[in-house]
Amino acid sequence: MVSAVFHAPLDPTPADAPDAHKSIAASALSTASTAKNTAKVSEAPAPRDGGALSRAFWQNVLPPALGLGLLVGLWALVSASTGRSIPSPYETWLQAVEVFSNPFYRNGPNDQGVGWNVLASLQRVAIGFGLAALVGIPAGFAIGRFAFLSRMFNPLISLLRPVSPLAWLPIGLLVFKGANPAAIWTIFICSIWPMVINTAVGVQRVPQDYLNVARVLNLSEWKVLTKILFPSVLPYMLTGVRLAVGTAWLVIVAAEMLTGGVGIGFWVWDEWNNLNVKNIIIAIFVIGIVGLLLEAALVKLATAFTFEEVKS
Template identity: 85%
Template sequence: MVSAVFHSPLEHAPATPATAITNIANNAQTASAAAAKASKPTRSSTPARAARDWTALSRTFWLAVLPPALGLGLLVGLWALVSASTGRSIPTPYETWLQAVEVFSNPFYRNGPNDQGVGWNVLASLQRVAVGFGLAAVVGIPAGFAIGRFAFLSRMFNPLISLLRPVSPLAWLPIGLLVFKGANPAAIWTIFICSIWPMVINTAVGVQRVPQDYLNVARVLNLSEWKVLTKILFPSVLPYMLTGVRLAVGTAWLVIVAAEMLTGGVGIGFWVWDEWNNLNVKNIIIAIFVIGIVGLLLEAALVKLATAFTFEEVRT
């Protein structure tokens, strides 16, 4: 059975040119209006986006500021509680703050060789740390590369490092006084011998953890030892070496305070001991904060230095 479907002739009649042009123009206007509507931001979306951005910014700010502020507030609260419980033999935070304002109003005065401002004492300590730490870096980092690179040197020096590293820093001070016949070189010697171990150990560990495939390729290519050191070992070892440097500078700053308490002269450690002899507890607490802030600044400076000199491949 065959069924036929009939359509009106108008349905299949070709459109006239005028009708086609009108249809194209109408379609273009509709498309442009839809695009403009889609690209135009609504009034309700802009304030909502601004509110979300402000919420995210404030959240980031409070997460960065609030925890340190709470920790500092907890410290001050415990300090005030201890001061009240000891009959104020330990000064209160407010009394110490007033004393700190007076101390830092003129930190670079000189009234004699043993009576100088806190600024001169900090600079003297930093000078000793720079000399002792610099000598330790000059000796310790190449020694770490050699010990990590050659198995014979590693077996030779590992027992010596394990023996000498745990020795207390102050145990080295009498040896320095005996050998160098002076308090200043003895303090520098103590910084040197105590800050060299982190750099030697971390550098050697970094060299030993270089993938063996890299060294095999260098052997196949007949690279010189200098090329192996500069092109393969140094980029790979740099993070370990910088970790050793950060640990060493913290140790150096820690040691100089104890060494200066015993050797005397000018320095932040001597200033603490001198204020104890004068029974000036406020200045001792101020010195504790100064020592901590200077150590924090040294740590931050080394982090910036490490970021600046780290290769992009190591950083990622």
């Protein structure tokens, strides 16, 4: 009996085991094929919702179009009420087509196309703004980092920042003996303050816990600057840069009206001397569009280097 129990054969392997393996493999292939088809379906672009497109139109396209239409309507009303002393939108449009048909002509040093004038102004802005960034951003870090420097320079900044840009122009003419360096100097001195102030505020708002950890780890001042301060201050610094470039573009137009030469500000003043109001209005739109493009470029730069909460 015991022998019968212990020597009984185990359950035999089913004769159709190979068929079972084939069935399992076929099932696996079928599952994989289904998953692949499902993935393809999920990757297919979702059909566009007509309601979403309509909402996007009402929210993103229609309001700016209405704002522009309101501006043109008010402009036409003012033109009609002043007896056409202010050109109408249609007359200005025809003049703009003529102006931009050849924006880079040269008929002498004081008769150049609007394209050359814009490029000359942008060149002055780039030089003055670049010098202001080279000085203002490190100065902002130093003022925000060290309380002694903050107490030392805060009264000077508060005193000089409200000064009108044009008040600095005669100083530049006196020191540099030339209109072009004087205009660059004016841009520099007026665009440096937003970068200094915003950078210093950003440094002062770095959490003290970060600096305490750096002190415990005995980090060098360079490590503190590059690993702790710079990433934290970057949103503030880029805000200062945006404000500064807007200030620089405003200042150059006023400075060029007084210094002459080639530039969009000089072009406005020259057209006023020629009583060409159409070109003055065109210049106003050109100044606004260039300023808008500069602002958009810096916003792109800021969103590329800042955190998600800053982007929103």
